Amino acid sequence: MAHTSASGLPRARPFQRLIARGARLLARGIYRSVEVENEETGWSRHPVILVANHPTGFSDPALLLGLLERSPRFLAKATLWKTPGLGWFLDRIGAIPVYRAQDGSTARNDEMFAAAFDALRAHDTIALFPEGGAVDAASIGPIKTGAARLALGARAAGIAGLQVVPVGIHYEDKAAVRKRAYVKVGDVIDLDHGLDEWVDSDRVKPEDHQAVQQVTEEIESRLRACAPDHASGEEAQTLSFAGAVALREPTTPWVSYADRERVSARLGQVGSEARLDVVNRANPYAAELAAARVRDTDVMLAQGKTGLRQSLIGVLALLIVLAPFAVAGIILNFLPYVALRAAMRMRHDAMTPSTIRLFAAIFLFFLMWLTWMVVAWSLWDWRMALVTLVACPVYGGVAVAVLDRSVRWWRDWSGRRRVRRLGSGVLELLEQRRLVVSSVEEALAA
Amino acid sequence: MSPFWAGVLIVLTVVPVVALSVFSIVDTVRRPDLSAATKVVWIAGIALVPLVGGAAYLIFRPTKPGDIRGFGRRGRRSSRFNELVPGGDEEDR
Numbered sequence: 281m282a283h284t285s286a287s288g289l290p291r292a293r294p295f296q297r298l299i300a301r302g303a304r305l306l307a308r309g310i311y312r313s314v315e316v317e318n319e320e321t322g323w324s325r326h327p328v329i330l331v332a333n334h335p336t337g338f339s340d341p342a343l344l345l346g347l348l349e350r351s352p353r354f355l356a357k358a359t360l361w362k363t364p365g366l367g368w369f370l371d372r373i374g375a376i377p378v379y380r381a382q383d384g385s386t387a388r389n390d391e392m393f394a395a396a397f398d399a400l401r402a403h404d405t406i407a408l409f410p411e412g413g414a415v416d417a418a419s420i421g422p423i424k425t426g427a428a429r430l431a432l433g434a435r436a437a438g439i440a441g442l443q444v445v446p447v448g449i450h451y452e453d454k455a456a457v458r459k460r461a462y463v464k465v466g467d468v469i470d471l472d473h474g475l476d477e478w479v480d481s482d483r484v485k486p487e488d489h490q491a492v493q494q495v496t497e498e499i500e501s502r503l504r505a506c507a508p509d510h511a512s513g514e515e516a517q518t519l520s521f522a523g524a525v526a527l528r529e530p531t532t533p534w535v536s537y538a539d540r541e542r543v544s545a546r547l548g549q550v551g552s553e554a555r556l557d558v559v560n561r562a563n564p565y566a567a568e569l570a571a572a573r574v575r576d577t578d579v580m581l582a583q584g585k586t587g588l589r590q591s592l593i594g595v596l597a598l599l600i601v602l603a604p605f606a607v608a609g610i611i612l613n614f615l616p617y618v619a620l621r622a623a624m625r626m627r628h629d630a631m632t633p634s635t636i637r638l639f640a641a642i643f644l645f646f647l648m649w650l651t652w653m654v655v656a657w658s659l660w661d662w663r664m665a666l667v668t669l670v671a672c673p674v675y676g677g678v679a680v681a682v683l684d685r686s687v688r689w690w691r692d693w694s695g696r697r698r699v700r701r702l703g704s705g706v707l708e709l710l711e712q713r714r715l716v717v718s719s720v721e722e723a724l725a726a
Numbered sequence: 727m728s729p730f731w732a733g734v735l736i737v738l739t740v741v742p743v744v745a746l747s748v749f750s751i752v753d754t755v756r757r758p759d760l761s762a763a764t765k766v767v768w769i770a771g772i773a774l775v776p777l778v779g780g781a782a783y784l785i786f787r788p789t790k791p792g793d794i795r796g797f798g799r800r801g802r803r804s805s806r807f808n809e810l811v812p813g814g815d816e817e818d819r
Contacts, residue, residue: 301785527806539807546811604738670778724810 296351299373303345306642309677310339310624311451311461312684315538316347318465327400327439328352331427331499332447333420333507334409336454337635343449343463344407345373352407353399355392355426359383363636365643374399378426380412396430397437406430410499414635418510420503428495433486435471444469444499448506450541455625458684460537466506469498508541510548515559519544522562525576525713526720533580547723554723561719565712572702572709578695579709588693595689602682609679612652612672616644649673746780747772754783 307314330352334340345351351373358377361367376395379386396406408430410423427444434442446466452459479491486492510516523543527535547558569576581588599606623641649672657665699706727735750772754765772779 297786305785526810527804529806532804532806536802536804538802539804542803542807543810601738601742605742670781674777674781721810 299351300345300348303342307342307346309680310457312458313537314343314461314463315536316463317538326441326443327403328405329427329431329444330405330407330447331410331444331503332407333449333503334411334414335449335451337414338638340409340449343461347463348405352405355406355408357383366639393430393433397434397439400434400439400442418508418513418516420507423496423500423503425492425496427499428492429486431471432491432495436486440472442471444471446499446503446506448503450508452537457621457624462538462541464506467502469502509545518559518562519547521566522558522716522720523547525716528576528580530580530583530585533577533586547720550723550726554726558719558723561716565716568709568712574695574698577692578699579706579713581692581696582699582706588696591689595686598682599686602678605675605678606682609675613645613648613676616641616648619644743776747776750780750783
């Protein structure tokens with residue numbers, strides 16, 4: 281079997297592929313959809329330093345692991361290795377410990393740089409979160425200089441073709457399960473070409489503070505351009521809502537999360553007057569919708585141009601064919617699911633503990649499956665035990681797929697019914713809605 | 727169990743498993759990136775170990791040849807988006 285791909289680069293090892301698959305399954309379990317933009321930029325042929333924003337401690341690495349064919353080598357804070365189990369896992373995926381100043385001595389970071397250079401030389405991807413920790417805000421925090429020092433250091437160590445790839449991670453609601461995620465690969469920095477545009481060529485040394493600062497600023501601005509960037513969480517929410525309203529049409533009342541984030545990112549960049557106009561129109565409409573207990577989707581559905589009844593046939597067929605599996609999946613996975621939900625809902629001000637609890641909640645799934653396996657073994661024999669072990673995750677996935685579709689269909693159906701019961705009240709909603717759409721159109725045209 | 731319910735049970739369990747196997751085998755055959763030998767191994771595995779073989783195939787199947795992949799839905803723009811933001815494509819590149 282060949283071990284190199286068409287591009288001549290080493291192929292992913294089976295274990296890395298397994299990790300990537302596992303991460304993808306996990307991400308697809310936690311999030312309803314993960315949309316990726318600009319993934320085909322050709323940078324995978326280069327040694328890459330991948331810098332991403334860090335809204336959640338747990339899901340971000342899982343998304344990045346799932347995104348890449350070959351596991352990136354994460355730079356992770358050394359204190360994570362103290363958690364039993366997590367340290368073992370970080371070693372398995374080849375994470376490199378970083379000794380942060382806030383955790384004590386940074387003396388051992390020379391080892392980190394040496395390990396990272398070796399990895400880049402082998403055409404591995406280094407992934408890091410340059411904010412230096414998970415950040416719970418509507419925009420990225422000031423980024424640390426590590427990425428720039430790594431990039432300039434690797435360049436000084438003779439690694440050619442190095443690229444810094446900014447990746448923006450967006451979550452619809454990071455504290456909930458089965459919401460949506462969007463990953464945007466940003467503008468790639470090519471260190472062999474264009475570095476002298478913002479650094480004096482004779483200053484490009486990893487020891488030069490000014491050069492490090494300039495490269496850091498460049499990385500920050502490019503990461504800011506692809507990550508969520510809003511003045512406040514409330515404004516982010518309002519602009520996202522306004523974007524969705526403007527994107528929704530009677531024929532297509534469901535808006536993709538990526539489109540919604542793209543529009544709200546643009547709305548965040550328009551002049552403050554136009555932005556205020558959008559906010560002032562969107563907020564009363566949102567309040568009116570909440571008072572009537574309907575969603576904007578329902579208002580569009582009530583325009584009667586979407587075949588909800590036809591889609592019921594598909595949902596029912598799915599429900600009938602898969603119902604026994606779904607019920608089994610719910611029973612087998614109920615307890616760890618409740619634990620996972622509780623862990624996701626935890627407050628984000630204590631980032632590390634909540635990440636570890638999430639890790640523990642995922643681990644609970646495996647524990648539950650092992651328990652069922654033991655139960656099956658004691659009731660029947662080892663063959664049934666093996667079948668049970670496979671059935672638990674498979675039926676769990678079936679349960680998620682079936683429940684997701686039927687619950688969403690029911691929400692659409694009952695929401696549309698509530699809108700129709702409003703009678704002529706819907707005219708006022710439509711009028712307010714029109715104002716929101718025109719304010720967004722004006723803001724984007726300006 | 728009456729013959730009727732036995733039949734229902736068979737339909738409910740056998741049909742999805744057969745559908746999974748058929749999809750996996752057809753997909754294996756159509757893939758350009760696998761060698762003939764690898765295809766034979768996969769097909770044998772899928773056919774001989776019904777549910778597990780098909781599930782394993784789906785897990786190991788690459789969605790597209792590049793190094794970085796979209797999962798689930800691709801981040802494509804809707805026509806309404808292009809209407810709202812003309813030329814948005816070039817801006818994002």
